[in-house]
Amino acid sequence: MRSSLDPGGGPVDCRAVTTTISVTARGQLPLPRGLRERKRIKPGMAVRVTEVGEGLYVTPIPEPTEQELREVIAAAGSLRRSQTSEEEAMVQQVIDEYRAEKRRAGQ
Numbered sequence: 001m002r003s004s005l006d007p008g009g010g011p012v013d014c015r016a017v018t019t020t021i022s023v024t025a026r027g028q029l030p031l032p033r034g035l036r037e038r039k040r041i042k043p044g045m046a047v048r049v050t051e052v053g054e055g056l057y058v059t060p061i062p063e064p065t066e067q068e069l070r071e072v073i074a075a076a077g078s079l080r081r082s083q084t085s086e087e088e089a090m091v092q093q094v095i096d097e098y099r100a101e102k103r104r105a106g107q
Contacts, residue, residue, distance in 0.1 A: 033057075043105070066095055 046061040
């Protein structure tokens with residue numbers, strides 16, 4: 001197994017894993033459990049599919065952190081004014097609901 005450093009300075013697993021899967025009648029590609037577990041891909045998680053030459057490159061898209069969500073919402077609301085306390089409460093409610101849903105789904 002080769003190893004290199006990611007931009008953050010930590011080690012990166014550079015092993016190549018090749019497997020064959022069949023496209024379902026609905027056009028879906030079932031990812032093997034081992035790949036999902038190693039790449040931490042959970043049900044409902046978004047992945048990016050990039051066409052590269054004759055192949056496809058699948059990349060998990062990490063979920064935004066609470067801080068990232070707050071920054072996006074603050075930036076959108078601060079174009080003309082600051083967020084109101086009601087808007088701030090709504091942001092917190094959405095975050096709380098999201099976390100509760102993740103707990104119910106067992107993720």
